[in-house]
Amino acid sequence: MVDSKKQWKAWLYLSPVIILTLVFTVYPIVNTLMMAFSNDYILAIGSRQGLFYKGFGIDNFKMVLGYQGFMTGLKNTLLLTVITVPISTFLALLIAVCLNSIKAFNRLLQTIYFLPYVTNTIAIGLVFSTMFSMVGVGLTTENPIITTSGIINNVIELFGGKAINWVNEGSSWSANMFVMVVYIVWNALPFKILILLGGLQSVNKQYYDAAKVDGTSRTRTFFRITVPMLSPMLAYVVITGFIGGFKEYSSIVGVFGDKMGPADNWYQMDTMVGFINRNIMDSNAHEGKASAAALILFAIIFAVTMLNMYVSKKKVHY
Secondary structure, three states: OOOHHHHHHHHHHHHHHHHHHHHHHHHHHHHHHHHHOEOOOEEOOOOOOOEEOOOEOOHHHHHHHHOHHHHHHHHHHHHHHHHHHHHHHHHHHHHHHHHHHOOOOHHHHHHHHHHHHHOOHHHHHHHHHHHOOEEEEOOOOOOOOEEEEOHHHHHHHHOOOOOOOOOOOOOOHHHHHHHHHHHHHHHHHHHHHHHHHHHHHOOOHHHHHHHHHOOOOHHHHHHHHHHHHOHHHHHHHHHHHHHHHHOOOHHHHHHHOOOOOOOOOOOOOOOHHHHHHHHHHOOOOOHHHHHHHHHHHHHHHHHHHHHHHHHHHHHOOO
8 A cells, every 4th residue: 555645646657647548538538429419510620619519319320320331331340340350260270279389480480470460551451452453454446455463363364263353443342342351361360379379388288298198189189178278368369359340440441542442332341430530531520420430339349349258258268
């Protein structure tokens, strides 16, 4: 316990953190709640009137839920999260087990797998966009269209397949979704591998020695020893994976640009965070609708997190 006469020193040392938390965390949350529940909220920047609203209510939530753009973002966000989190977690577990069993070049391989995590997301998105691109050049009979394909289509054509329009103008939603699933899974692997590999290295080797003595198969050892012992780490990466999945935005921008879709179908790959950002930056001042959408996103993330924590209590072995 801190001496009561010296508590002022503790408060003095904590004051910078408390002030920053109040300014950059507490105030934005309170302000978001006020804007979300303010009907016809309009922020008049540079005007003497300041802001306008017609009382408090849920009009912003009704309008947001009635927007086709919001429902598109919600559908894309849910699909990307539900598809990528299980796939990336399973692949990360397999890779972590393989890395843990490799002695030679172990550190080098860990570094290679971790590189995407420290690389700029937009830069990686541009690389993926180039890899999956298919661009036509020339529009006349004298100069016929010449198609230049990215490395993915080159590989497909090498094996006798036909090039697919993955991300360019005229591409389908399913092709766009496939590219984003591949990108998000690849980009999510490093962090999950790091966490699971650390967990594997802390597992008591006596369990595996006992399994060898009993002649237990590798498959049974994996499901009976490795997975249960890693269950706390698996629960952690799944929960953080769902939270990150619902906040997906920069990866879409990296591949498709700020319009979040092919040139002929803007916002085809829109997400909930993309919808929120677009309304915040809108010149018509849609802060109230953006705040309502942010609260809906928070409610979804909170509900999914609570569900994951409830399930983890039943399945996780500490």
